Amino acid sequence: MKEFMNEADQAWAQEVFRKLEAKIEKECGRMGDKIPYIPENGRYQEDLGEKDIAWWTNGFWGGLLWQLYHATGKDLYLQKARRQEERLDRSLEEYENLYHDVGFMWMHTAVADYRLTGEHSSFVRGMHAANLLAGRFNVLGNYIRAWNEDKTGWMIVDCLMNLSLLYWATEETGDPRFAAIAKRHADTAMAKVLRPDGSCNHIAILNPETGEVESLPAGQGYGEGSAWSRGQAWAVYGFAISYAHTGDKKYLDAAKSVAHYFISNIAITGFLPLCDFRAPMEPVYYDSTAGACAACGLLEIAGHVPELEKPLYEQSALKLLKAMEEHFCNWNEEEDGILTMGKVAYHERGERQQVPIIYGDYFFTEAILRLLEKDLFIW
Numbered sequence: 312m313k314e315f316m317n318e319a320d321q322a323w324a325q326e327v328f329r330k331l332e333a334k335i336e337k338e339c340g341r342m343g344d345k346i347p348y349i350p351e352n353g354r355y356q357e358d359l360g361e362k363d364i365a366w367w368t369n370g371f372w373g374g375l376l377w378q379l380y381h382a383t384g385k386d387l388y389l390q391k392a393r394r395q396e397e398r399l400d401r402s403l404e405e406y407e408n409l410y411h412d413v414g415f416m417w418m419h420t421a422v423a424d425y426r427l428t429g430e431h432s433s434f435v436r437g438m439h440a441a442n443l444l445a446g447r448f449n450v451l452g453n454y455i456r457a458w459n460e461d462k463t464g465w466m467i468v469d470c471l472m473n474l475s476l477l478y479w480a481t482e483e484t485g486d487p488r489f490a491a492i493a494k495r496h497a498d499t500a501m502a503k504v505l506r507p508d509g510s511c512n513h514i515a516i517l518n519p520e521t522g523e524v525e526s527l528p529a530g531q532g533y534g535e536g537s538a539w540s541r542g543q544a545w546a547v548y549g550f551a552i553s554y555a556h557t558g559d560k561k562y563l564d565a566a567k568s569v570a571h572y573f574i575s576n577i578a579i580t581g582f583l584p585l586c587d588f589r590a591p592m593e594p595v596y597y598d599s600t601a602g603a604c605a606a607c608g609l610l611e612i613a614g615h616v617p618e619l620e621k622p623l624y625e626q627s628a629l630k631l632l633k634a635m636e637e638h639f640c641n642w643n644e645e646e647d648g649i650l651t652m653g654k655v656a657y658h659e660r661g662e663r664q665q666v667p668i669i670y671g672d673y674f675f676t677e678a679i680l681r682l683l684e685k686d687l688f689i690w
């Protein structure tokens with residue numbers, strides 16, 4: 312249990328975990344081996360394993376199950392997590408639709424499995440994924456290409472989270488190439504995606520021959536120059552992860568500057584994160600997934616700064632999680648999805664305006680387990 316929490320906060324965190332685990336156990340019981348994404352009418356209806364096996368979020372349910380296995384030792388979670396990992400093999404074999412998010416897909420499944428059980432086939436899957444990610448590195452511009460088709464020059468802030476896979480591959484094999492690629496990409500993100508005021512662009516389109524910036528489009532945020540909150544959260548946690556693996560202070564400083572920007576913005580909305588911090592006041596769109604990811608990043612930063620600096624990150628993470636638990640969590644065990652009010656993109660059309668999303672539940676679980684000091688550092 313994190314010592315910075317008072318008795319009431321500790322009891323709150325324990326009770327949240329009790330409810331969370333009870334609900335996930337119920338979801339396991341009714342979901343079979345589905346790969347979930349967004350529930351509809353209170354249930355995960357679609358199976359992403361059938362619909363789109365290469366979809367970037369397909370590792371998060373497995374990751375959530377490995378977190379619960381690590382925290383409770385219950386075999387149910389191990390068995391269910393293993394099936395998620397096995398199902399992803401088809402996307403490795405098919406190859407074509409995979410993109411830079413192989414980090415999100417295999418860190419949370421195969422690498423988590425390997426770290427906890429030493430399973431060799433999981434190591435092999437992790438290394439296949441790491442080699443795919445390394446193969447997307449553009450040596451002319453020093454960045455990892457994000458998406459496919461004609462998007463040869465596109466890099467996006469989200470990729471900072473995928474770098475874990477490369478750091479893991481170097482730590483595991485002793486081959487420095489993987490981490491070197493990760494650091495070069497992180498340096499390019501600092502130079503081209505991070506802004507001087509601590510906010511971030513989502514996308515930078517670079518000239519793939521020279522690495523020069525050609526444009527900085529809005530991506531999933533409100534508009535050009537805006538501050539998509541999940542992108543800010545990816546930067547908070549992503550730069551902190553690069554610091555955790557390299558010890559290079561410039562990454563911690565970058566993580567802190569985006570964290571300060573994030574905290575300033577949530578402080579004016581009662582610690583409930585808007586979908587974009589630079590969007591019109593109306594309509595009000597939240598994105599709980601940004602808050603859950605940022606809370607993990609803030610707690611990671613707190614672990615690396617001197618004593619007197621810690622409260623800013625610890626107390627902000629706690630306030631964020633408490634506010635989201637009070638306003639956004641759905642504890643009805645008959646409905647799938649815990650953290651409501653997620654948003655896929657600012658301009659998302661159709662039914663999925665404010666919904667639970669699987670990665671919101673993953674990061675919320677990781678954050679609560681961090682408070683209880685029972686988390687697995689998957690990154």
Ligand code: GLY
Pocket residue numbers: 367469531541655
């Ligand atoms: N990585 C895509 C997203 O955050 O929606």
